[in-house]
Amino acid sequence: xxxxxxxxxxxxxxxxxxxxxxxxxxxxxxxxxxxxxxxxxxxxxxxxxxxxxxxxxxxxxxxxxxxxxxxxxxxxxxxxxxxxxxxxxxxxxxxxxxxxxxxxxxxxxxxxxxxxxxxxxxxxxxxxxxxxxxxxxxxxxxxxxxxxxxxxxxxxxxxxxxxxxxxxxxxxxxxxxxxxxxxxxxxxxxxxxxxxxxxxxxxxxxxxxxxxxxxxxxxxxxxxxxxxxxxxxxxxxxxxxxxxxxxxxxxxxxxxxxxxxxxxxxxxxxxxxxxxxxxxxxxxxxxxxxxxxxxxxxxxxxxxxxxxxxxxxxxxxxxxxxxxxxxxxxxx
Ligand code: SF4
Ligand code: SF4
Numbered sequence: 333x334x335x336x337x338x339x340x341x342x343x344x345x346x347x348x349x350x351x352x353x354x355x356x357x358x359x360x361x362x363x364x365x366x367x368x369x370x371x372x373x374x375x376x377x378x379x380x381x382x383x384x385x386x387x388x389x390x391x392x393x394x395x396x397x398x399x400x401x402x403x404x405x406x407x408x409x410x411x412x413x414x415x416x417x418x419x420x421x422x423x424x425x426x427x428x429x430x431x432x433x434x435x436x437x438x439x440x441x442x443x444x445x446x447x448x449x450x451x452x453x454x455x456x457x458x459x460x461x462x463x464x465x466x467x468x469x470x471x472x473x474x475x476x477x478x479x480x481x482x483x484x485x486x487x488x489x490x491x492x493x494x495x496x497x498x499x500x501x502x503x504x505x506x507x508x509x510x511x512x513x514x515x516x517x518x519x520x521x522x523x524x525x526x527x528x529x530x531x532x533x534x535x536x537x538x539x540x541x542x543x544x545x546x547x548x549x550x551x552x553x554x555x556x557x558x559x560x561x562x563x564x565x566x567x568x569x570x571x572x573x574x575x576x577x578x579x580x581x582x583x584x585x586x587x588x589x590x591x592x593x594x595x596x597x598x599x600x601x602x603x604x605x606x607x608x609x610x611x612x613x614x615x616x617x618x619x620x621x622x623x624x625x626x627x628x629x630x631x632x633x634x635x636x637x638x639x640x641x642x643x644x645x646x647x648x649x650x651x652x653x654x655x656x657x658x659x660x661x662x663x664x
Pocket of ligand 2: 573574575576577592593594595623630631632633634655656657658
């Protein structure tokens, strides 16, 4: 029987989401990377190592996830992975679209890397490639199979939008064959070009989300795969918390901006910045000022940038609070 639990923000672990470049070989319709805000640089390996060290100096335990753009386009990614291990990061993950450039798999070992995560947005090429680009389905599956046969632990990430919500159930037989260790369902964000793509609104409605996601997640968990998905809506009995106030998550971009809330990434609201390789706070007003605001609707940034997903009753009270985007349900 699958076990479901809400994964509270860990108060003891620090998570570093490190975008080492913003360049990518793909042009996914829902890509959240915004080079105007995030920079176009490819960070040198010396800078990557200094920025990694800035967090291990500050926090006792930290996990790092290397991201892009496509992080395997960085020729020094293998060295960055090994440096993170040497610096004492508790876990090291790389998120990839599956192309695995620069012969990445031959330059790291399963002991260097805790997880290699592959993004796939459809169970068949027709669905996935319409969102992520021609040939990306094939590249992702072949990359995942190579990683598994070389002994790496793998995850798969499926970003749900209106364009592929109903295809999620078709992932069940595919996952039964591929058997990644973990499956992450993400909801299309309000960042980058996520919401409006090619004139079509890809945002999923609350009703559709609740109709499909928990049910299909349970089916996938029954395959023995750990499934994680965002909580999105809180029950009345649940208490709202903003991860910006109670947890340590840092989203680093190549231009040195460091955010604590991913929903703020399209704006110069970052609360930290790397300057001369040291981490410094930014002047007010920044995202941390917004985290303090206590509102009936839950997440403040959601209310500011995406009020359309809040439903009110006849008395003007929100029917659900919108959960922090970093709050997850986990089923295993
Ligand atoms: S693979 Fe990732 S970074 Fe590249 S275009 Fe797609 S969503 Fe954006
Ligand atoms: S998503 Fe909302 S609740 Fe979560 S860190 Fe950002 S502002 Fe706070």
